[in-house]
Amino acid sequence: MSEEINSPGYDIPPEMQAQVRITTLDKIYNWGRRSSIWPMMFGLACCAIEMICTAASRFDFARFGMEIMRPSPRQVDLMIVSGTVTKKMAPQIVRLYNQMPEPKYVIAMGACASGGGPFKEGYNVVAGIDRYIPVDVYIPGCPPTPQALLHGFIRLMEKIDKESISTSRWYRKEPIPAIPVPILGPDIFDPRQASAITAYTQEKLAKQTQAEQAPAEPAAAPEQA
Amino acid sequence: MEQTPTLTSTLETRFPEAVVRDERKGFSGYLVKPESLIEVATFIRDEMGYDYLSSVTGVDYLPEGKMEVVYHAYKSTGGSALVFKAQTPRDNPVVPSLVPLYPGADLQEREAWDLLGIRFEGHPDLRRILMWEGFEGHPLRKDWREAFFEEEGKPFKNRWPEGRAYRIEDKNLFGNNVDYPAGFNPENWTLDGEAALYGSVGQAVQPDGSLKTDAIIVNLGPQHPSTHGVFRMAARLDGETIVDLKPVMGYLHRNHEKIGERNTYLGNMPFTDRLDYLSSMSNNFGYALAVEKLMGIRPPERAEYIRVMMAELTRISNHLMAIGALMNDLGAYFTPMLYALEERELVLDIFEAVSGSRMMCNYFRFGGVARDLPEGILEKVRVLVYDRLPRKMEDLDVYITQSEIVRNRCEGVGVLTPEQAIALSMAGPVLRASGVPYDVRRADPYSIYDRFEFDVAVRYHGDIYDRYLIRMDEIRESCRILQQVVDTIPEGRIQEGKPQYQVRVPAGEAYGRVEGPKGELGFYVVSNGKPNPWRYHVRAPSFINLTGLGPMSIGNKIADVVAVLGSIDIVLGETDR
Ligand code: SF4
Numbered sequence: 001m002s003e004e005i006n007s008p009g010y011d012i013p014p015e016m017q018a019q020v021r022i023t024t025l026d027k028i029y030n031w032g033r034r035s036s037i038w039p040m041m042f043g044l045a046c047c048a049i050e051m052i053c054t055a056a057s058r059f060d061f062a063r064f065g066m067e068i069m070r071p072s073p074r075q076v077d078l079m080i081v082s083g084t085v086t087k088k089m090a091p092q093i094v095r096l097y098n099q100m101p102e103p104k105y106v107i108a109m110g111a112c113a114s115g116g117g118p119f120k121e122g123y124n125v126v127a128g129i130d131r132y133i134p135v136d137v138y139i140p141g142c143p144p145t146p147q148a149l150l151h152g153f154i155r156l157m158e159k160i161d162k163e164s165i166s167t168s169r170w171y172r173k174e175p176i177p178a179i180p181v182p183i184l185g186p187d188i189f190d191p192r193q194a195s196a197i198t199a200y201t202q203e204k205l206a207k208q209t210q211a212e213q214a215p216a217e218p219a220a221a222p223e224q225a
Numbered sequence: 226m227e228q229t230p231t232l233t234s235t236l237e238t239r240f241p242e243a244v245v246r247d248e249r250k251g252f253s254g255y256l257v258k259p260e261s262l263i264e265v266a267t268f269i270r271d272e273m274g275y276d277y278l279s280s281v282t283g284v285d286y287l288p289e290g291k292m293e294v295v296y297h298a299y300k301s302t303g304g305s306a307l308v309f310k311a312q313t314p315r316d317n318p319v320v321p322s323l324v325p326l327y328p329g330a331d332l333q334e335r336e337a338w339d340l341l342g343i344r345f346e347g348h349p350d351l352r353r354i355l356m357w358e359g360f361e362g363h364p365l366r367k368d369w370r371e372a373f374f375e376e377e378g379k380p381f382k383n384r385w386p387e388g389r390a391y392r393i394e395d396k397n398l399f400g401n402n403v404d405y406p407a408g409f410n411p412e413n414w415t416l417d418g419e420a421a422l423y424g425s426v427g428q429a430v431q432p433d434g435s436l437k438t439d440a441i442i443v444n445l446g447p448q449h450p451s452t453h454g455v456f457r458m459a460a461r462l463d464g465e466t467i468v469d470l471k472p473v474m475g476y477l478h479r480n481h482e483k484i485g486e487r488n489t490y491l492g493n494m495p496f497t498d499r500l501d502y503l504s505s506m507s508n509n510f511g512y513a514l515a516v517e518k519l520m521g522i523r524p525p526e527r528a529e530y531i532r533v534m535m536a537e538l539t540r541i542s543n544h545l546m547a548i549g550a551l552m553n554d555l556g557a558y559f560t561p562m563l564y565a566l567e568e569r570e571l572v573l574d575i576f577e578a579v580s581g582s583r584m585m586c587n588y589f590r591f592g593g594v595a596r597d598l599p600e601g602i603l604e605k606v607r608v609l610v611y612d613r614l615p616r617k618m619e620d621l622d623v624y625i626t627q628s629e630i631v632r633n634r635c636e637g638v639g640v641l642t643p644e645q646a647i648a649l650s651m652a653g654p655v656l657r658a659s660g661v662p663y664d665v666r667r668a669d670p671y672s673i674y675d676r677f678e679f680d681v682a683v684r685y686h687g688d689i690y691d692r693y694l695i696r697m698d699e700i701r702e703s704c705r706i707l708q709q710v711v712d713t714i715p716e717g718r719i720q721e722g723k724p725q726y727q728v729r730v731p732a733g734e735a736y737g738r739v740e741g742p743k744g745e746l747g748f749y750v751v752s753n754g755k756p757n758p759w760r761y762h763v764r765a766p767s768f769i770n771l772t773g774l775g776p777m778s779i780g781n782k783i784a785d786v787v788a789v790l791g792s793i794d795i796v797l798g799e800t801d802r
Contacts, residue, residue, distance in 0.1 A: 187372060
C-alpha cells in the first residue's frame with residue numbers, strides 16, 4: 001500500500017517512513033473508495049448465480065474489499081445488474097438506482113444486462129440496462145465466469161483510480177437530478193416521451209371519431225368561435 | 226398414447242356427444258366440447274382416477290381460427306397421461322375454468338389468459354400473471370408482434386453470412402409495433418393492477434363486527450433478499466399472522482415461449498438451459514425427450530448413460546444449492562451456503578469439462594449428446610459419488626439436520642397434506658415430502674431409469690423440515706444411481722445418425738417430461754413440419770409449485786413465509802420463463 005500511495009516524490013526521512021505518507025488528496029480518496037466497494041445484494045437472473053459463486057469461497061471477492069453485500073440500496077456503492085432486465089422489472093431497477101447514495105457505480109454483468117442477450121427480441125425484455133441508467137463497466141459472457149466478473153471489478157477499480165474530486169460529477173454544487181422512472185403502460189415508456197405519446201393518441205382518437213361521425217353528420221361545424 | 230382400451234372406450238361411450246378422439250395426424254387424446262368440460266373432467270377425476278392435473282396450456286391455431294386448451298392429467302399412482310383438449314373460437318375464446326376441480330390449474334389458467342387471451346369462466350381471480358395489468362394485447366398469439374419485431378423465423382437475416390450485421394432498433398427506431406390505444410393519456414395513467422392485486426388478498430374488513438383490528442398488507446419483493454431473485458409476494462397480515470397471500474411474478478418473464486416458437490428446434494436447446502439455470506442438464510433432457518418423441522428416435526446406449534449421469538449430477542448440485550438457500554432464509558446467513566457451494570463447484574467442474582460451460586451446458590442433442598466424455602471424467606465422478614459426497618452429506622447431517630434451531634423453525638411449519646398436494650398439482654420434492662410417492666422416474670419411466678436400483682424418497686409430515694430432509698435423501702439416492710452408472714457405462718456411439726444442424730420434425734404434438742430436481746418438468750411441443758415449432762410450452766415445476774405457497778403460508782407467521790418459499794425451491798428463470 002505504501003508504494004501505491006507514496007507517489008508525489010517527496011523524500012521522507014528514513015526514521016519517519018513507518019508513520020508518514022505524503023500523497024495527493026485524490027489518490028488517498030480514490031484508494032479508500034475503490035478498496036471498499038459494497039455491491040448491492042441484488043440478482044436478476046442466471047448471471048446472479050455466478051455472482052454468488054464469485055462471492056463464495058472459491059473465488060471470494062472479499063479479497064477486493066467488497067465482501068459486504070447489502071440488500072438495501074441505501075448502503076451500497078455498486079449495483080451489479082446481473083441478468084435479464086425485463087420491462088416489468090425496469091422501473092424497480094431505476095428506482096433502486098435513484099435510491100443509491102453517491103458516488104455510485106453500475107456494472108452490467110452478462111449479455112442480457114449489456115444488450116438484451118439471447119432474449120433481446122422478447123416483448124418483455126429491455127435490450128440492455130444502459131437504456132435507463134448509466135453503466136460503468138460491461139462484462140460480456142452468458143453468464144460471465146466468476147473470473148470475468150472479477151476482471152470487471154478490477155476494471156472498475158482502475159476507473160475509480162482515475163477520478164478526481166475537483167471534476168467528478170458527484171461533487172458539483174447543484175444536485176444530480178434523479179433518473180425518471182419508466183412507466184408500465186400499454187408498453188413500457190419513459191415519462192419524458194409523454195407529450196409525444198399524447199400527440200399520437202389524440203391524433204388517433206380524432207381520426208377514429210372522425211371516421212365514426214363522418215357518414216352520420218358530414219357537416220359538423222367547428223365549435224370554437 | 227397408450228391407454229388401456231377399457232378406459233378409452235369408457236370416455237367415449239359415456240359422453241358420445243361431448244367427446245371425440247383427436248384424429249389429427251400426429252395428435253392424440255380427446256377433444257371435449259367446452260360446454261361439457263366440467264362434467265367430463267369431473268368424470269375423469271372421480272371415476273377414472275386421474276386426480277393429478279399436471280399441465281394446462283393453450284395453443285393458438287391461427288389458420289383454423291381456433292384456440293385450444295390442452296390438459297394433461299395423470300393418476301397419482303403412476304402411469305401415462307390422459308390428454309384432453311377443448312377448442313374454442315379464436316375471436317372470443319372462452320372455456321370453463323377447472324380450478325374448482327383441480328386447484329392446481331389456478332396459475333396456469335391465469336398464464337393462458339395473460340399470454341393467449343383465453344378467458345376461463347369461473348376462475349376465482351383471473352388477472353394477468355406474467356405481464357402487468359394494462360399491457361396491450363396477448364403476446365403469445367400468433368399475430369401479435371414485438372415492438373422491435375424482426376422476422377417470423379430464425380435464422381434472422383442480420384446474422385447470416387451475406388447480410389451485414391445490423392441492429393433492428395436502428396431500422397425500426399420507434400418500436401413501430403407498439404400500439405397505444407386511442408386517447409391514451411400517459412400523464413394521468415396509473416397502473417391499475419395494484420388495486421386488483423390488493424383486492425384479491427381481501428379488504429381489511431371484519432365481517433362479524435368483532436373488535437376491529439387493522440389488517441395490513443405487506444409487500445415482499447421484487448427486490449428482497451429472501452425471494453431468490455425477482456419475485457414478489459403480497460400478504461395480508463393480522464398482527465404477524467398471514468391471513469392471505471398471493472404470489473406476484475413476471476419480473477423475469479423473458480418470453481421464452483414466444484422466442485422458442487421462432488427458433489429452430491436445435492436453436493432452442495441453449496434457451497432451455499436458461500429456464501432453470503441451476504439445473505440446465507435436466508432442462509435439456511426434457512426438451513430432447515419431447516422432440517425425440519416427435520421424431521421417433523432414441524439415443525444409443527452410451528448416450529443414455531451419459532444423460533442419466535448428467536441429470537443426476539444436476540440434481541445433486543441443485544439440491545445442495547436449495548439446502549444452502551433454505552438455510553440462508555432461516556437466517557443462517559451464508560455459512561451453510563458456503564458448504565453447499567463448495568460441493569457444487571466440484572459438479573460444475575465436471576460440467577465444464579464435459580460441455581465447456583459451468584452453468585449453461587447446452588449438452589444434449591436430439592438422438593444423443595454433443596460430445597463424448599473427456600478422459601478422466603469418469604474417474605472424477607467416481608471419486609465424487611463413492612467417497613466425497615457421502616462424507617459431506619454426513620457433515621451436513623451433523624451441522625444442519627440435527628441442529629435444534631433448524632428443527633424448531635422447520636418442524637410443523639408450512640404443512641401440506643397429501644390431498645392438498647395432489648389437488649394443487651405440486652410436484653417433485655414438495656409432493657413427496659407430503660407423503661405422495663410420485664416420481665416420474667418411477668411413475669412413467671423414461672430413458673433408462675428402469676434399469677437402476679434406487680428408492681423414491683418419501684417423507685410424511687409435509688412440513689419444511691421434511692422438504693429439507695427429502696432433498697438430503699435424494700442426493701443420497703442420486704449418488705446411488707451414479708455409482709451404478711459409472712460402474713456399468715458401456716463404450717460406443719454417443720449420437721444416433723449424423724449430428725444435424727437442422728432437424729426434420731414431422732407434424733404432430735408431443736409431451737416430454739422428466740423428473741427435474743424441482744419436480745415434473747414437461748415440454749409440450751406442437752410441430753407443423755416447419756423448421757420452427759408451432760407451439761412450445763414449458764410446464765415449469767417452479768411456477769406451478771407456487772400455487773401451494775398461499776395455502777402453505779396462511780396461518781403462519783410472516784417470518785415463516787420466507788422459509789416456506791425457500792423450502793419450495795423456486796428458480797425465477799423457470800417460474801416466469
Ligand atoms: S447473460 Fe445469459 S446467463 Fe446472464 S442472465 Fe442473460 S441469459 Fe442468463
